[in-house]
Amino acid sequence: MVRRNFMKTISAVAVTAAFGLNSFAALAAETIKVGVLHSLSGTMAISETALKETVLMAIDEINSKGGVLGRKLEPVVVDPASNWPLFAEKARQLLSKDKVAVVFGCWTSVSRKSVLPVFKELNGLLFYPVQYEGEELEYNVFYTGAAPNQQAIPAVEYLMSKDGGEAKRFVLLGTDYVYPRTTNKILRAFLKSKGVADADIMEEYTPFGHSDYQTIIAKIKKFSSEGKKTAVVSTINGDSNVPFYKELGNAGIKATDVPVVAFSVGEEELRGVDTKPLVGHLASWNYFMSLKNPQNEKFTKAYRAWAVKQKLPNADKAVTNDPMEATYIGINMWKQAVEKAKSTDVDKVIAAMAGQSFKAPSGFTIKMDERNHHLHKPVFIGEIKADGQFNVVWRTPGPVRAQPWSPFIPGNEQRKDQPEGR
């Protein structure tokens, strides 16, 4: 009796499982799963939440035009909560459990470094949309943000130019992790090559989530009063930027005296700050919301409509920024590559990515390099305006090719400009 019941149950389970699997398989054939790996809580949520929204918006756009290869895209959103080991765990879940075709994600370099082994082991595909320090070239990753020569170096060159204020002394200020440390190493070597002495460079780091910038601001004031014209290069990441800029405004450091150029502060981060005392401080990016061209108008309008539709907080004031643009370029290029490869197979898509081009909101036709997995991007330098937008004061004539291996770090000359294939 018991035994018969047991058999019955087993077969019932088996039947259900089979049906379940079947319907599951049918569903999977219809949609392509796309992983979204951005922190939606914790210190990085201020920056990364908007990227998740951008991916979802782009997916919605692609789906409304019939999807990719006739199949709809299905987003799988996870929250790694600004917790670096959790990034690896969630990446593994996306690749091995959800079987996503591609992942869009990460902001900080430490999170990217933490997911890299997973992507290599499971041969996944990651699109990384944020400016970073370079010194890395992985087969499984496409870098749609800027390499140092597409952001940091032009920014410092601008500060040293006549219009930038002819700065002779530099404060390199950052959050204490791999991106600011490496970028500052590159910048220090670059400044040395331009004849800036070590005594004229001050390097300062704060922990993630640091909120008391009084001492550092006082130090900057002191350093800047000790002679030649001083500029600050900030690689502060995450929500620390809000107290930093608040303190900067309150301490009365004006951009005309000591300009601060930031590499991780865009329109989104400035939403939480009163920007009136910050007018004139700078940011260097490959895109600004204030750029005037038809692609950008379409992009900003689409995002604002999306924000209103999703009832995002402060939707009427929704802004776009550089990493959002990079995310948008990334997902569209991935779509083109999949269509070219006629498959979502990672190796085929990677091969098809080379040389893809896309008319980006920056107003330029952006190309994926044939070899080095980076985009050719234009560089813009903008000054903060009273309304939290940027006024572009300098730009490159056209897109610049990325140098992931900075020539300012010794030993990089022998590095190959192409990732090792599988």
Add this chain to the structure above:
Amino acid sequence: MHKLRLLLGICLLSISCAQAAIDPGLLRPLAADDSDTRIAAILALVEAAPEEAQPVLQAMAGDSLAVAGERVVVLGAGGRVFDAASNRELTPPPAGIETIGINNRVRRELASALAALRLFSAEREVRWQAAQEVNQNVDAKMLPLLDRALAAEKDPKIRARLQLAHAQASLGSTDAAVRLAAVKTLGESSDPRVRQLLLPLTEKQGDTWVEADSAVRAAAGTSIRSIEQRLAWADNLGRAFTGLSLGSILLLAALGLAITYGVMGVINMAHGELLMVGAYSAWAMQSVFRAHLPGALDWYLLAAIPVGFLSAALVGVLMERIVIRHLYGRPLETLLATWGISLFLMQVARTLFGAQNVEVANPSWMAGGIELLPNLMLPWNRIIIVAFSIAVLVAMWAILNLSRLGMFVRAVTQNRPMAGCVGVPTGRVDTLAFGLGAGIAGLGGVALSQIANVGPDMGQGYIVDSFMVVVLGGVGQLAGAVWAALGLGVFTKFLEGWTGAVVAKIVVLVLIIVFIQKRPQGLFALKGRFVES
């Protein structure tokens, strides 16, 4: 010259004068592509039409100067457009308006041009600002202008400023006597930039002195020393103030815990979340004011104080009634339960307000600061928070020591059964005391919302600091918490100035561990008998 001054004085007051037309040919180069042309245009404009130039330059500095075709226009409030040359309103507004964006270099030139024009304003405050501004950016070309301003200026404070600027501008004079007088005047300054100007005078370049005259050299040396003395003094004062400010923040964060943990002995891991409740109340009040009382938006913070106190106190009372009162005398269970509550509250905040930080703006009366010396600026928000923490501390001391509730709280913590025997409702006193501690944490949260980020996880950053303060000060001691907070604040800030923020954090934690091992009872040990011990 006198006539010009008179003209300037009258012009700045009257609008009719600003309607006098400017040659449009002077205005057009302001919109040029390269900064050199623009700066030349600004100087030419000031030269040609000093009185009419001011509104135009002001508009340019405020990002409201624009071009429409060939015409330069000023953008007014409410979408109105004025012709910059004639200052007449253009109706309908011309099409294709493009704002003239300026960069820092142009902005600097604008500021000094405007300051020079404003030196002749009729209003004392405007002239004072202008005199400050002029000091930031002096060169020899400005000497005639400064002479003129000095001749007209009666106010002694402004005169002193102008004389400093004058001295800076005349350092390059060929007459040694003029240089000597300038160097002596500059000794009165306490601006680090002036020291920088004087330093080269005392140095040798190759074999020859940069400054040929030995009397000027000696005077420069004396001036530099007196400036440096003042600078060092201001530096230390500044450091002490930042320490005091950090201390007051630590104190506000920890005061609530000093009651719930310090006096009542409840290890409240959800303390950080009570701070968060207070901070979110500030945000909520800001939203309410923005929606319903936009005129009084600046005062939302005053409304947030009682709201923050009451909402955090309410959460505290509920916590105590529902969970904690069943766990008195069982510290481990209390710890785990309150930790659970902390996770619960964080998730509630995330669900209600979103995982992202919310924006809490400083009211305008908290922005900016007082400039005591050129290198010492005390921000208003910090000053107000120091004052607020003192007020909260005094109120708390008064409640604990002067009120009936305070007497009951002390009685219950010192000897619970005896207090019960003489008719103190111990259960209710516990609830009220916990509510009070929670409410004070809420007040701390309101203050924190002004300087730190407000988000669901914000409490996590303060829980460790709060426990550190209470344990270091000695459990059960208000005075201990005060000294510990101030000590930690000042010590951290002096250390940060020396080692940097990352190392300072580590050193402070290590020192506290060592200290607690040597002296587990904290700075101030409570003498007497705890009924539990």
